[in-house]
Amino acid sequence: YLNRLLTTKKTLQVFVNDLFAAVFSLSNGDVPPAIKFLFDLLDKQAADNGITDPDIIHTWKNNSIPLRFWINIIKNPEMILDVEKNHLIDSILSVIATTYMDSCSLSTHAFSTDSPSSKLLYAKELQDYKPAVKKFYNDIQTLPPVTDEKLYSSFPPTDAMQVNRDAALYDLAVYAHSYVWEIDAALQTNNCDDLGKKFAHVMNYLQLYLIPNNTT
Numbered sequence: 001y002l003n004r005l006l007t008t009k010k011t012l013q014v015f016v017n018d019l020f021a022a023v024f025s026l027s028n029g030d031v032p033p034a035i036k037f038l039f040d041l042l043d044k045q046a047a048d049n050g051i052t053d054p055d056i057i058h059t060w061k062n063n064s065i066p067l068r069f070w071i072n073i074i075k076n077p078e079m080i081l082d083v084e085k086n087h088l089i090d091s092i093l094s095v096i097a098t099t100y101m102d103s104c105s106l107s108t109h110a111f112s113t114d115s116p117s118s119k120l121l122y123a124k125e126l127q128d129y130k131p132a133v134k135k136f137y138n139d140i141q142t143l144p145p146v147t148d149e150k151l152y153s154s155f156p157p158t159d160a161m162q163v164n165r166d167a168a169l170y171d172l173a174v175y176a177h178s179y180v181w182e183i184d185a186a187l188q189t190n191n192c193d194d195l196g197k198k199f200a201h202v203m204n205y206l207q208l209y210l211i212p213n214n215t216t
Contacts, residue, residue: 008092009121016096020103020129023070024136026143033146033154038064039137040145055106061137062104071097095121103129173206 030036042060051057075097078085085093099122115123122129176183180203187196 005117005121012092016099016125019074019096020100020132023066023100024103024129024132026136026139030143031140033151035065036140036143037146037151039140043141058106058134058137066104066133067101071100074100094118099126099129102126104133105130173202177203177206 039061042057042064046052046057046060072079075093076085077083077093095118098118102119102122103126176199183199184196187193187199
């Protein structure tokens with residue numbers, strides 16, 4: 001079993017390295033504007049709230065893109081590709097996905113003979129992957145800020161997207177309704193009185209006509 005495991009890893013290693021290099025590196029010295037904008041927003045929120053612990057900001061960035069988006073693509077490629085995934089492939093992808101998560105983690109992994117073989121398999125590579133994640137975040141931070149024009153131009157035109165506008169607005173309203181008190185308090189704190197009145201009007205209308213009473 002161990003020999004087959006190591007042979008399989010050796011066969012796949014070049015592809016795993018290419019995957020991690022593609023995910024955790026700048027493409028032609030840049031990243032998609034939306035990612036730069038989001039990471040800058042997280043840095044600003046940390047500064048505005050007096051958060052100076054870099055580990056907290058690192059965790060925010062982990063949870064915003066790598067562990068929310070990429071981990072699903074790695075574990076479930078059938079989400080975006082027309083492929084079938086049998087139980088064997090699923091097991092292999094699970095190991096790679098776990099390695100990906102461990103690469104983003106700031107925790108020190110203590111490996112022993114009692115550790116699962118799936119963890120021990122990439123114990124050596126983690127020493128390279130972890131610094132690559134930190135460097136990737138630092139490289140993004142040093143990029144110039146994204147202008148509104150560049151950010152908006154990176155979005156596909158809405159007329160080319162198959163979007164049900166009413167359904168999208170309804171889902172957004174239901175989500176906002178779940179946090180109506182928090183949003184209202186934030187608007188008051190930031191002296192957004194006019195916007196707060198408009199928000200309250202929209203929420204009242206939705207409560208009366210659109211959102212079921214049991215929606216939370």
